[in-house]
Amino acid sequence: xxxxxxxxxxxxxxxxxxxxxxxxxxxxxxxxxxxxxxxxxxxxxxxxxxxxxxxxxxxxxxxxxxxxxxxxxxxxxxxxxxxxxxxxxxxxxxxxxxxxxxxxxxxxxxxxxxxxxxxxxxxxxxxxxxxxxxxxxxxxxxxxxxxxxxxxxxxxxxxxxxxxxxxxxxxxxxxxxxxxxxxxxxxxxxxxxxxxxxxxxxxxxxxxxxxxxxxxxxxxxxxxxxxxxxxxxxxxxxxxxxxxxxxxxxxxxxxxxxxxxxxxxxxxxxxxxxxxxxxxx
Amino acid sequence: xxxxxxxxxxxxxxxxxxxxxxxxxxxxxxxxxxxxxxxxxxxxxxxxxxxxxxxxxxxxxxxxxxxxxxxxxxxxxxxxxxxxxxxxxxxxxxxxxxxxxxxxxxxxxxxxxxxxxxxxxxxxxxxxxxxxxxxxxxxxxxxxxxxxxxxxxxxxxxxxxxxxxxxxxxxxxxxxxxxxxxxxxxxxxxxxxxxxxxxxxxxxxxxxxxxxxxxxxxxxxxxxxxxxxxxxxxxxxxxxxxxxxxxxxxxxxxxxxxxxxxxxxxxxxxxxxxxxxxxxxxxxxxxxx
Numbered sequence: 001x002x003x004x005x006x007x008x009x010x011x012x013x014x015x016x017x018x019x020x021x022x023x024x025x026x027x028x029x030x031x032x033x034x035x036x037x038x039x040x041x042x043x044x045x046x047x048x049x050x051x052x053x054x055x056x057x058x059x060x061x062x063x064x065x066x067x068x069x070x071x072x073x074x075x076x077x078x079x080x081x082x083x084x085x086x087x088x089x090x091x092x093x094x095x096x097x098x099x100x101x102x103x104x105x106x107x108x109x110x111x112x113x114x115x116x117x118x119x120x121x122x123x124x125x126x127x128x129x130x131x132x133x134x135x136x137x138x139x140x141x142x143x144x145x146x147x148x149x150x151x152x153x154x155x156x157x158x159x160x161x162x163x164x165x166x167x168x169x170x171x172x173x174x175x176x177x178x179x180x181x182x183x184x185x186x187x188x189x190x191x192x193x194x195x196x197x198x199x200x201x202x203x204x205x206x207x208x209x210x211x212x213x214x215x216x217x218x219x220x221x222x223x224x225x226x227x228x229x230x231x232x233x234x235x236x237x238x239x240x241x242x243x244x245x246x247x248x249x250x251x252x253x254x255x256x257x258x259x260x261x262x263x264x265x266x267x268x269x270x271x272x273x274x275x276x277x278x279x280x281x
Numbered sequence: 282x283x284x285x286x287x288x289x290x291x292x293x294x295x296x297x298x299x300x301x302x303x304x305x306x307x308x309x310x311x312x313x314x315x316x317x318x319x320x321x322x323x324x325x326x327x328x329x330x331x332x333x334x335x336x337x338x339x340x341x342x343x344x345x346x347x348x349x350x351x352x353x354x355x356x357x358x359x360x361x362x363x364x365x366x367x368x369x370x371x372x373x374x375x376x377x378x379x380x381x382x383x384x385x386x387x388x389x390x391x392x393x394x395x396x397x398x399x400x401x402x403x404x405x406x407x408x409x410x411x412x413x414x415x416x417x418x419x420x421x422x423x424x425x426x427x428x429x430x431x432x433x434x435x436x437x438x439x440x441x442x443x444x445x446x447x448x449x450x451x452x453x454x455x456x457x458x459x460x461x462x463x464x465x466x467x468x469x470x471x472x473x474x475x476x477x478x479x480x481x482x483x484x485x486x487x488x489x490x491x492x493x494x495x496x497x498x499x500x501x502x503x504x505x506x507x508x509x510x511x512x513x514x515x516x517x518x519x520x521x522x523x524x525x526x527x528x529x530x531x532x533x534x535x536x537x538x539x540x541x542x543x544x545x546x547x548x549x550x551x552x553x554x555x556x557x558x559x560x561x562x563x564x565x566x567x568x569x570x
Contacts, residue, residue, distance in 0.1 A: 061466060089466035106480050116466045166466065172450035 043227035092166030098160035110147030308552030329358035349534035383443025391451035408441030491554030495547030
């Protein structure tokens, strides 16, 4: 990296206290994100990719974190809760997996999109204008009126646009997208990813995409980190990972992606040795 | 006033259009009539509800006295109209006071630490384990009989149910993903509680309070009937029934009309509570559209 990274994670370890002693789920992750860069964090369920992403924002009060998480040179692990709150939603936005569950059912769409601005002291009228413009930009038709609707009146794809609008309205430098398209059908998936990429380009925003789907990584990210059992097994440009994977796990993961014209009777590759699997994500 | 009336009229019409039982519309109408009675009753009452006229005692219903007269010759219709003014505000004070106390304690218990939760819920359990009417009976007897004693006693005994309910509802909502999402945005704690958690949690509680209007009304009138609530000359419905119960065999009207008012009002508020639930829940409202 020639420029200073926006996000620099060094030797991040995450453990959760259990009655049987602490259970470590992330064992030393290193991660760099340059400004404007799109990086994918790839892995199967339970690989620790979501925990890693949530740790960046210190979202789990129960999690014990160690290592360094530097955002724009500031170590987030040493910040007092007040400063941390300003970072969340301000410098770092988060898009959740399930667009319905992450919207408040009794608050209008407009108010929810405005909220990150309102709590930062932006006047109501200005906030409303920006919210409507952003919704319009994200392809919500007639946003002026639809802003007064409730979440249940929006379709799945439209809700995910709303969730993205909420995450980016305060113009964060980094957007963490945790499986943003898993709940959507394939065509809507493509459109949502395209919108995310356009937004990132327009605003010079970095994106950390958490996904288990290697199929969407190729067209979206520049670099990828493959995780397994809480450890990064391979890091590189997307091209390199697709064309010349070094780690056997990455190879197996790529072999598991279904292909048009592939032999559908061939059994899927078994990834990893038996007994090594762990539960939880 | 006219806007509300129109709104209610359209609401009732919509009910009928969607083939939802007509009962809810009728219940709303009754509830509105009772509230109107409490507001303007004394203005339309044909007689003074407290004027004793022993020569006209126990007259059956007639053109002059639609609901007849009681043992003291007082016009029963006028007294029933006045009664709405006594019973309804007393009921609403009890509901309001116990909702505030209950929601406060329930929310603090749900969001506070384990120790806070334990202490508050054990206190609530003690309150719940005593039957409200017995406790209220003892309390209003101790405070001295009177409507205000009954109101205080009932407020003190009614909140534990709300505290339990509010705690459960808040606990359910506080871990919802949208609350998490709001926290991620940096929404401060106070706003999180008042804008995200409580509005979603308390929807069910509102229904309970409306349903309880009927129950509380019955208990207040019950306490008055027993003699520890509103005292006999008062036009409180329970007290009216108590005062005339001896004449039930030869003058049914003096007991039946306040009783009917009580029954219809309690029933109406129960049904309106249910109707409000449907109206307040955006997800159900969509289906009703």
